[in-house]
Amino acid sequence: MGVIDKDWPLSPRDSHAVAWDRVVNRKWEANRMATYAAMVEHLDTGVGRILAELKARHIDDNTLVMFLSDNGACAEVVQPAWYDVPSQTRSGTPIQVGNHPDIWAGPEDVWQSYGWPWANVSDTPFRLFKHYTHEGGISTPFIVHWPAMIQEDGGYTRQIGHITDLMSTCLAAAGATYPDTHNGHAILPTEGRSLLPVFQGQERETRPLFWEHEGNRAVRLGKWKLVSMYPHDWELYDTEADRTELNDLAAKDPDQVRKMSAMYDAWAARCGVVPPDKLPAALRIVPAKIAAQEDMD
Numbered sequence: 001m002g003v004i005d006k007d008w009p010l011s012p013r014d015s016h017a018v019a020w021d022r023v024v025n026r027k028w029e030a031n032r033m034a035t036y037a038a039m040v041e042h043l044d045t046g047v048g049r050i051l052a053e054l055k056a057r058h059i060d061d062n063t064l065v066m067f068l069s070d071n072g073a074c075a076e077v078v079q080p081a082w083y084d085v086p087s088q089t090r091s092g093t094p095i096q097v098g099n100h101p102d103i104w105a106g107p108e109d110v111w112q113s114y115g116w117p118w119a120n121v122s123d124t125p126f127r128l129f130k131h132y133t134h135e136g137g138i139s140t141p142f143i144v145h146w147p148a149m150i151q152e153d154g155g156y157t158r159q160i161g162h163i164t165d166l167m168s169t170c171l172a173a174a175g176a177t178y179p180d181t182h183n184g185h186a187i188l189p190t191e192g193r194s195l196l197p198v199f200q201g202q203e204r205e206t207r208p209l210f211w212e213h214e215g216n217r218a219v220r221l222g223k224w225k226l227v228s229m230y231p232h233d234w235e236l237y238d239t240e241a242d243r244t245e246l247n248d249l250a251a252k253d254p255d256q257v258r259k260m261s262a263m264y265d266a267w268a269a270r271c272g273v274v275p276p277d278k279l280p281a282a283l284r285i286v287p288a289k290i291a292a293q294e295d296m297d
Helices: 026-056 115-123 166-172 256-272 287-296
Strands: 065-070 142-145 211-215 216-221 224-228 235-238
Touching: 026 065, 026 115, 026 211, 211 256, 224 256, 235 287
Parallel strands: none
Antiparallel strands: 065 142, 211 216, 216 224, 224 235
């Protein structure tokens, strides 16, 4: 389909992901992924029902539909104390929480996560996962349907969009203007830019994009990406040749690192980003800790 460039090298299996030939409980592991796949299938069916209803009402041609997932695959290990994990089902049955081979995913009274290895599979060919700002943590499928505007059916673009572009896109599509004030108070302008030119087959002007999550940082400027996994130094990648982020060019091009890191610092100051050394200790999640939790389960 052209989504993945055949010239990008395949990242190696993550060091925290056990090789399949070393897995003891293969049927249980396979069931975790099968349950996840079933959830995706149900979601896909639900989207189809919505689109079918739009078509039945004869408003599908001029309805803008945007679909995306929220981030890369999740390697985190579900915990009973998490705020979004209920203690019981709607009928009152206690929920079993945790990744233990004696408990099989599928029933509504079981809450499991699919673990580090399956997250590694899901993010192929990229590195790392949700929580991080490497491509495996921030790249997401983005599908747009709007026949009245998009003339190329099934088209694909390598232009980069950002979640902050969605508000600006909706404003442009509706012909609305974002306000400067709210209830008498000045408010920040939108960060993003409309995606309508991309929908129309035009090229948007390149501008820097920024990410930060719990100390993990990144900047994208054209083909260049500057990224850091907390608490490590900046890494630099040429995403046109190496979007799987295997060839760190930071030492070879310190000027580009300085340029983009200065952009990041300015953005972080303007947007009130908490510096990594000021983060609460509980938020400083590291791979070894998560992997150890999975092994214990």
